[in-house]
Amino acid sequence: MKIEFPGFGRIVVDGKTYGHDVVIYPSGKIEKRKKWLSKNKHGTSHRLDPDELREYLSEDFDVLIVGTGAYGMLSLLPESRELVVEKEVIELPTEGAAEKFNELWGKKKVLALFHVTC
Incomplete structure (x- = not known):
């Protein structure tokens, strides 16, 4: 699996362009981020x-x-970080996170969440 972040508002996963935040599971499943759960609570x-x-x-x-x-x-x-305290956590601007994802995918089991705008 390969990720590209060509610019603000879109991300490319294995050649398919997404115009929204995505979550990529270790199995390779891709879904739209459920960001309303955070937005409803924190504005x-x-x-x-x-x-x-x-x-x-x-x-x-x-x-x-x-x-x-x-x-x-x-x-x-x-409080979110506490849920994954025993896991390695990497937070980077999306371009760098995409590069790190490409480096680790296939070597480790990666769960990734990509915010594609600001």
């Missing part, structure tokens, strides 16, 4: 709430990669 989807993160913890993983957006606006809340 913004730029804070990754534990209730939202729990939605993505259905598969075993070694590394959580969070693409924080083109300008790094998305962040894990401390």
